[in-house]
Amino acid sequence: MRSAEQILRDAKVIAVVGASREQWKPSHTVPLQMMRHGWRIIPVNPFADEIFGVPTVPTLADIGEPIDLVDIFRPAADAVEIVRQAVAIKAPAVWLQSGIVSAEARRIATEAGLDYVEDRCLAVERAVAGLSRTA
Numbered sequence: 001m002r003s004a005e006q007i008l009r010d011a012k013v014i015a016v017v018g019a020s021r022e023q024w025k026p027s028h029t030v031p032l033q034m035m036r037h038g039w040r041i042i043p044v045n046p047f048a049d050e051i052f053g054v055p056t057v058p059t060l061a062d063i064g065e066p067i068d069l070v071d072i073f074r075p076a077a078d079a080v081e082i083v084r085q086a087v088a089i090k091a092p093a094v095w096l097q098s099g100i101v102s103a104e105a106r107r108i109a110t111e112a113g114l115d116y117v118e119d120r121c122l123a124v125e126r127a128v129a130g131l132s133r134t135a
Contacts, residue, residue, distance in 0.1 A: 011068035018073030019043035027073035030123045038133025060085040079105040087112040
């Protein structure tokens with residue numbers, strides 16, 4: 001299993017489930033920061049047409065291209081189904097943001113061979129490791 005830092009180093013395309021239009025929410029600021037540092041973000045939100053100037057998709061199944069990481073900004077109760085969807089689209093890794101923990105989601109991911117991170121922030125891990133895809 002890859003470390004959180006290695007997952008970020010390897011990722012180029014990140015699907016963000018629960019990406020928000022609300023600029024004050026971490027589910028907006030974190031993916032926006034990742035975009036600014038060179039990652040390609042695909043916002044997954046069935047209630048918005050676009051976020052960060054990028055067209056949204058309603059579900060992971062609607063992406064239609066390989067992704068490197070599924071980043072989850074949804075309550076832990078929703079994480080289980082989202083991880084099942086990540087397995088179905090053959091995503092190599094899932095990441096539950098700070099404050100989101102799910103033993104069941106972890107079990108599903110690890111049994112399917114996905115790398116799994118929970119209760120950690122993409123942006124914090126990126127900053128601590130000094131990672132950028134723009135350099």
